[in-house]
Amino acid sequence: MTAPHAIAAVIARLARDLGPGGVLTGDDVTARSCDPFTHVPPASPALLRPQSTEDVARIMRLCHDARQPVVVHGGRTGVCGGAVAQENELVVSLERMRRIIDIDPVSATMTVEAGAAIEAVQDAAAAHGLFYPIDLGSKGTATIGGTIAANAGGNRVIRWGMTRQNVLGLEVVLADGTVLDLLNRFLKNNTGYDLKQLFIGSEGTLGVVCKAVLRLVPLPTTQQVALVSLNRYGDVLELLGRARTLQQLSAFEVMWQDYYATVATDPARRIVDPGAEFFVLIECMGHSKAADEEAFSALLEHALEDGLLVDAVVASSARQVDDIWRVREGSEILMREMGPFVSFDISVDIRRADEFVAAVNAGLATSLGGYRAVAFGHLGDGNIHIGVHTGPATLAHKHAIERCVYDVVRDFGGALTAEHGIGTAKREFLPDHITPAALATMRTVRHALDPGRLINRNVLFEG
Ligand SMILES: Cc1cc2nc3c(=O)[nH]c(=O)nc-3n(C[C@H](O)[C@H](O)[C@H](O)COP(=O)(O)OP(=O)(O)OC[C@H]3O[C@@H](n4cnc5c(N)ncnc54)[C@H](O)[C@@H]3O)c2cc1C
Numbered sequence: 001m002t003a004p005h006a007i008a009a010v011i012a013r014l015a016r017d018l019g020p021g022g023v024l025t026g027d028d029v030t031a032r033s034c035d036p037f038t039h040v041p042p043a044s045p046a047l048l049r050p051q052s053t054e055d056v057a058r059i060m061r062l063c064h065d066a067r068q069p070v071v072v073h074g075g076r077t078g079v080c081g082g083a084v085a086q087e088n089e090l091v092v093s094l095e096r097m098r099r100i101i102d103i104d105p106v107s108a109t110m111t112v113e114a115g116a117a118i119e120a121v122q123d124a125a126a127a128h129g130l131f132y133p134i135d136l137g138s139k140g141t142a143t144i145g146g147t148i149a150a151n152a153g154g155n156r157v158i159r160w161g162m163t164r165q166n167v168l169g170l171e172v173v174l175a176d177g178t179v180l181d182l183l184n185r186f187l188k189n190n191t192g193y194d195l196k197q198l199f200i201g202s203e204g205t206l207g208v209v210c211k212a213v214l215r216l217v218p219l220p221t222t223q224q225v226a227l228v229s230l231n232r233y234g235d236v237l238e239l240l241g242r243a244r245t246l247q248q249l250s251a252f253e254v255m256w257q258d259y260y261a262t263v264a265t266d267p268a269r270r271i272v273d274p275g276a277e278f279f280v281l282i283e284c285m286g287h288s289k290a291a292d293e294e295a296f297s298a299l300l301e302h303a304l305e306d307g308l309l310v311d312a313v314v315a316s317s318a319r320q321v322d323d324i325w326r327v328r329e330g331s332e333i334l335m336r337e338m339g340p341f342v343s344f345d346i347s348v349d350i351r352r353a354d355e356f357v358a359a360v361n362a363g364l365a366t367s368l369g370g371y372r373a374v375a376f377g378h379l380g381d382g383n384i385h386i387g388v389h390t391g392p393a394t395l396a397h398k399h400a401i402e403r404c405v406y407d408v409v410r411d412f413g414g415a416l417t418a419e420h421g422i423g424t425a426k427r428e429f430l431p432d433h434i435t436p437a438a439l440a441t442m443r444t445v446r447h448a449l450d451p452g453r454l455i456n457r458n459v460l461f462e463g
Helices: 004-018 053-066 118-126 144-150 233-244 257-263 289-305 318-328 331-338 350-368 394-411 427-433 436-449
Strands: 023-025 046-048 070-073 090-093 100-104 109-113 167-173 179-182 208-215 222-230 249-256 278-286 311-314 342-347 372-378 383-389
Touching: 004 023, 004 046, 004 053, 004 090, 053 070, 053 090, 053 167, 053 208, 100 118, 109 118, 118 144, 144 208, 222 233, 222 289, 222 318, 233 249, 233 278, 233 289, 233 350, 249 257, 249 318, 257 278, 257 331, 257 372, 278 289, 278 318, 289 311, 331 372, 331 383, 342 394, 350 372, 350 383, 350 394, 383 394, 394 427, 427 436
Parallel strands: 046 090, 070 090
Antiparallel strands: 023 046, 100 109, 109 208, 167 179, 167 208, 222 278, 222 311, 249 278, 249 372, 342 383, 372 383
């Protein structure tokens, strides 16, 4: 651990090197939060604000020489504690590196600094008739660098894939200050290892992402959204199978009854009657208004005729599209109605997702007695989010709740985290969910790139 006087020397040197506004201390640091839902201030003595890749390289070279650990900050919307910084760590924030460097409409690519927010990137792409399809409830704040570090998924993975499928190139600064130029712009490039993929989803443990080349798609000009309710899980799967035959399908989000009933306590989000067992948000995005509307209507009409649906509401205006999406993105209602809760982000075989949710409920009832749980998620991708509340002392039982849910995940052969990552919050559960050989290989890779364990040292795994 770096001694306090050594940290002070690093901070003083960086204050000179980074210039005005380059280093924040005191209240300017503690007023921030490392977590989007609860105030967790960085315990760090200083927050560093580089303006360029060269600044980041300068920071990392100095920290490497002083053996000074750092934690990287993007938009701080991550929900697994990856941005939490301890008192012996300095924060490197990408908040002054937000430039859109170029947009190439011919090859449909954008080069951007890592501190740019997803929504800003989408707005810039839209001005050229293009679209960056990674879409999260946090898109106004979540950054390109943070979503690359997390390999974020979101609402439209069923159509366009995870972040990994939408990034062509990267520029990364390694722990020793080496600048790794991987700014590939080609769709096809098999020149050696595809090193960028190592950094995507590495949760910042292998280097600081400074720039990215993004793959864009034509901006959809039509959007159909419906909220439907169903009573049988088999019907949800049947509807998913039918919806998948539409090329325009861009989201298939499922909410179990307990989730919808909670969110529908807000009258503006009570779009259909909460009496059914399942609620599905279906979205299509395309380029041909009449044909897209016809295909979407046909899907719903046939599903109604065949008795799959209990009820269906189709958005007829942009406002109604937003209203329906707000049902699915009801995290503030969950906070109000169920806080504090422990949240989960897992993947399971889609065919067994309802059985999985029932097994989680049975496990919680056996081990905790009274509890309240809600389930929802990107079911078209096999990704389910679960929130569990056991009363005012929920956080005191956090570990017991996690152990119970993750045991069920393991029994179902599921994934510990579908999109949010391990961070600091799930570290202890990682060894139960991957093989010893996979864990050992991860350690080898990390050690090769950051032998001093200087970047995000508490993230992903210990030791
Ligand atoms: C309301 C809400 C909805 C959300 N919905 C989704 C969703 O649908 N799908 C989903 O996947 N996630 C979702 N998230 C989680 C979160 O938005 C994502 O994990 C996102 O990728 C975090 O980006 P960020 O810029 O905020 O990163 P941060 O929270 O700042 O950082 C996340 C991790 O990445 C590291 N990091 C950040 N920037 C860099 C960089 N430039 N180089 C290297 N490492 C870096 C950090 O050290 C940290 O470990 C949601 C969060 C909220 C609050």
